[in-house]
Amino acid sequence: MKHITVVTPCYNEEENVEGIHEEVRRIFASIPDVTYDHLFIDNCSTDTTVAKLRVIAEKDSSVSVIVNARNFGHIRSPMHGLLQARGDAVILLVADFQDPPELIETFIKKWQAGAPIVVGVKPEAKESAVFFALRRAYYRLVTRIANVRLIQNFTGFGLYDRKVIEILRKIDDPYPYFRGLICEIGFDVVQIPYVQPRRKRGISKNNFYTLFDIAMLGITSHSKVPLRLATIAGFAMGSVSLLVSLIYLVLKLLFWNKFAFGSAPLLIGLFFFASVQLFFTGLLGEYVGAILTYVMKRPLVVERERIGADAFPHAEPVIRDEERQGETNAS
Structure with missing residues (x-):
């Protein structure tokens, strides 16, 4: 019988954790031939x-909890949770119900049919039309410039086979762009579309900085196009500047007494080139920062506490029944 771990990252989700636990338990009660455990990773x-969560874990032996020593961010904490999961497959499910838990049954059926990765994608969302349009524009931009084919409208919600988790463990990225890593691996991905509902309880923990952080991480992790654009833009603007200067020179020579340079073109040109240089310097800084983060190799998170003894040790890879049988035959 296969075992599945549901990993739920959470931060200040007191209004949702009990509901998501009950919903996951209800869903797995109706799925035959699988067992499950539910791992919550709380970001302080x-x-x-x-x-x-402590009360839930005391009442339900299938629930375990990792409590981080501090808030390590929305990128590192979920990845640590995935790497601690012990199931033959792992489902990443957020606590706010914006990823519909009812898709779990569909994910498992696709996985049982042989799919190593099954993900939910949201071509529609019941959120601000402007915000969703900006989000879709970003997905299109990153997909267009990335060196791998990325999944559009994908946030990480999905099911991942144990072999996928072990590959992620070997990659050992201290600040991973999970959505891109799934595509980098190269396995076939089954996509299940859904309409993302509005958050019913609590408020979103994302803000401009967190969204900008993951947006830049997606670009710097999977594309060198911005760096090439900086080189091309520098050459193009240098050529334009030379052409404009030649035109000014010719006009001055032809109309010496009538043509005046004026200060407006100089000021406009100065601010324009300074802005472009500052933009590409910042972009270059993003790449340098990404390299620094990787070189420092800090742990994804530091744990303060683990709750729920039945789920330990999470970090140990699961030995499948067929692998254990093969070892027995070999001996």
């Missing part, structure tokens, strides 16, 4: 999230 919540 400041509300009663951990207290509620």
Whole structure:
């Protein structure tokens, strides 16, 4: 019988953790031939999230909890949770119900049919039309310039076979762009579309900085196009500047007494070139920062506490039944 781990990252989700636990338990009660455990990884919540998770874990032996020593961000914490999962497959499911738990059954059926990766994609969302349009434009941009074919409208919600998790473990990226890594691996991906609902309880923990962070991480992790654009733009603007200067020179020679240079073109040109240089310097800094983060090799998170003894040790890879049988035959 196959075992599945559901990993739920959370931060200040006191209004949702009990509901998502009950929903996951209800869904797995109706799925035959699989067992499951539910791993919550809390990013040092400041509300009663951990207290509620502690009560849940005491009542339900299938629930375990990792509590981080501090808030390590929305990129590192979920990845650590995935790497601690012990199932033959791992499902990443957020706590806010914006990823519909009812898709779990569909994911498992596709996985049982042989798909190593099954993900949910959201071509539609019940959110601000402007915000969703910006999000889609970003997905299109990153997909167009990336050196691998990325999945559009994909946030990480999905099911991943154990062999995928072990590959992610070997990659050992200290600040991973998970959505891109899934595509880098190269396995076939089954996509299940859904309409993302509005958040019913609590408020989103994403802000401009977190969204900008993951947007830049997606670009710097999977594309060198911006760096090439900087070189091309420098050459193009240098050529344009030379051409404009030659035109000014010819006009001055032809109309010496009538033609005046004026200060406006100089100021406009100065600010324009300074802005372009600053933009590409910042972009270059993003790449340098990404390299620095990788070289420093800090751990994804530092754990303060683990709750739920049945789920330990999470970090140990699961030996499948067929692998154990093969070892027995070999001996």
